[in-house]
Amino acid sequence: MSLSRRIFLQQAAATSLAFGGLAARSLAVTSASNVEQAYFNQTNPYGDLIPDPAGLFDLPAGFEYRVLSTVGEEMSDGLLAAGDFDGMGCFAGPDGRLTLVRNHELMPQEIDASAFGADASRLDRIDRSRIHDWTEAGLPHLGGTSHLIIDPQTLTVERSFMSLAGTANNCAGGVTPWGSWVTCEETELTAGPSARVDHGYCFEVPASATGLVEPVPIRAMGRFRHEAIAVDPASGAVYQTEDKRGTALFYRYLPDHPGELARGGRLQALAVRGQPGVDLRHLTASANNLRPGDWVEVEWIDMEEVDAPNADLAERGHAAGAARFTRGEGLWWGQGECYFTCTDGGPAGIGQIWRYQPSPHEGQPGEHAQPGRLQLFVESGDDRIMEYCDNLCVAPWGDLIVAEDGPRDQYIRGVTPSGEVYTIGRNAFTGPDGEKSEICGPCFSPDGSTLFFNIQRHPGRTFAVRGPWRARG
Numbered sequence: 355m356s357l358s359r360r361i362f363l364q365q366a367a368a369t370s371l372a373f374g375g376l377a378a379r380s381l382a383v384t385s386a387s388n389v390e391q392a393y394f395n396q397t398n399p400y401g402d403l404i405p406d407p408a409g410l411f412d413l414p415a416g417f418e419y420r421v422l423s424t425v426g427e428e429m430s431d432g433l434l435a436a437g438d439f440d441g442m443g444c445f446a447g448p449d450g451r452l453t454l455v456r457n458h459e460l461m462p463q464e465i466d467a468s469a470f471g472a473d474a475s476r477l478d479r480i481d482r483s484r485i486h487d488w489t490e491a492g493l494p495h496l497g498g499t500s501h502l503i504i505d506p507q508t509l510t511v512e513r514s515f516m517s518l519a520g521t522a523n524n525c526a527g528g529v530t531p532w533g534s535w536v537t538c539e540e541t542e543l544t545a546g547p548s549a550r551v552d553h554g555y556c557f558e559v560p561a562s563a564t565g566l567v568e569p570v571p572i573r574a575m576g577r578f579r580h581e582a583i584a585v586d587p588a589s590g591a592v593y594q595t596e597d598k599r600g601t602a603l604f605y606r607y608l609p610d611h612p613g614e615l616a617r618g619g620r621l622q623a624l625a626v627r628g629q630p631g632v633d634l635r636h637l638t639a640s641a642n643n644l645r646p647g648d649w650v651e652v653e654w655i656d657m658e659e660v661d662a663p664n665a666d667l668a669e670r671g672h673a674a675g676a677a678r679f680t681r682g683e684g685l686w687w688g689q690g691e692c693y694f695t696c697t698d699g700g701p702a703g704i705g706q707i708w709r710y711q712p713s714p715h716e717g718q719p720g721e722h723a724q725p726g727r728l729q730l731f732v733e734s735g736d737d738r739i740m741e742y743c744d745n746l747c748v749a750p751w752g753d754l755i756v757a758e759d760g761p762r763d764q765y766i767r768g769v770t771p772s773g774e775v776y777t778i779g780r781n782a783f784t785g786p787d788g789e790k791s792e793i794c795g796p797c798f799s800p801d802g803s804t805l806f807f808n809i810q811r812h813p814g815r816t817f818a819v820r821g822p823w824r825a826r827g
Contacts, residue, residue, distance in 0.1 A: 393763075397775075411782055413779050416822050419817050421815050422816045424815050425439070425813040429500065434468070434470070436467055436496060436500065437460060438814065439458065439459075441526030441794060442455065445533060450506065452799055454501065457526065469519070470496075484568060484569065487520045489550075495520045495549070497522045498517070498520065500514060500515065501561075515566075518537060518557055518567055522553040524540075526595075526684060531587040536559075539556070539557075542579060554577040554662075557570065557571060557572065575592065576605060578598070581682055588690075590608075592606070597697075602680055602682045603677070605623055606622045606717070621656075622656055623657055624653075624655075625654065626651070636701055637701065647731075650729075679696050680698055680699050693746060693754055695707050695746055700733040702735045704737050705740055707746075708728060708730060709729040742759050744794070745793075747796045751823065755767075759794075763781070791810045792811075
């Protein structure tokens with residue numbers, strides 16, 4: 355679909371506003387004039403969604419999308435665009451170009467979505483030594499990352515290639531201040547018939563890569579069901595979410611050499627001061643639950659045996675006093691703070707958004723006197739407002755942009771600094787199984803003009819959206 359130059363964003367001056375937190379209140383409807391669409395807006399900056407004539411993605415009036423990439427298309431390196439697009443980051447590239455680094459959440463058996471072809475016939479096009487792992491049958495692992503090099507004016511993909519290969523179930527990740535993408539394995543697969551090495555690690559991929567990079571697991575960041583990371587540019591601390599049901603932790607990695615993650619460091623888990631082992635899942639309504647807008651002070655617990663051969667890192671951390679979350683998902687750094695989602699948290703089981711503000715002495719001796727603090731920012735009680743919040747990013751004007759992964763319609767939501775939720779878009783395409791695939795990897799171009807995101811399946815597409823994005827003052 356062609357893009358109109360009339361709808362380009364006027365660049366926002368702000369980068370990320372401080373969020374005040376959602377006041378404890380009912381999720382009242384303030385705008386939802388189109389009752390045929392199953393969503394409610396608490397505020398409505400863009401108006402209702404307009405059905406897409408092509409049946410791919412509904413957007414408000416004035417917005418348009420372009421499909422940049424589709425699963426199965428041949429890339430510039432002769433490989434195929436691998437399936438299960440997921441987390442993604444956007445970087446300023448050379449010669450004014452944009453670089454998208456995109457995850458592929460594939461396990462070894464998903465050969466129909468392989469970058470090498472279902473018969474692995476395209477393996478001869480690459481250096482096999484750059485594939486991280488193989489099955490006992492001699493087939494490559496299929497997770498990893500791909501690069502898209504894009505003209506920022508026309509949104510033409512000028513080059514595309516696989517940049518990390520042979521990892522497993524690469525879900526989300528995060529951008530770093532030094533220009534790389536940290537991709538995360540959401541699995542605890544152990545060595546055996548399906549793998550020659552254990553999985554469940556983070557890998558770093560430079561945005562400047564021009565082909566397959568050497569795969570180096572960052573072992574000190576821990577082995578668990580990783581989801582996403584975010585880096586505090588001031589302290590160099592790396593925060594991590596864990597997508598695990600039952601017991602999941604929120605982690606902090608303090609690298610020995612900031613910006614050089616693979617050289618080692620210390621892994622810790624968040625605990626609420628004075629409440630060791632507190633359950634923040636809020637799976638049932640309770641007077642002891644935090645209310646949206648509430649803050650608590652935190653401390654950090656050192657983790658031992660971070661390679662976790664028994665896949666029990668979260669359980670050991672919780673037993674030592676770490677706070678208990680459920681299904682930690684998207685994580686993004688804002689202005690001096692980060693935000694993360696718990697997909698099935700809250701009494702309704704349909705999602706929480708948390709906000710962490712670090713100590714002025716994060717990871718340093720003075721931290722005890724001035725601890726970091728954690729806020730329950732949003733806890734959804736109505737699936738028409740927000741359901742199963744997943745990947746997210748911070749928009750250039752300070753709102754959160756949140757992708758959903760629920761059992762019914764999948765939306766992109768915005769969340770204002772006051773915690774009000776509104777709807778930006780909807781996956782309009784129904785797959786052959788009768789379901790609509792999740793939305794993944796929202797991220798903005800550095801100038802704020804373009805929102806990129808993925809639809810994971812049926813068949814899987816990468817989108818770019820431009821429109822009258824609103825700066826908030």
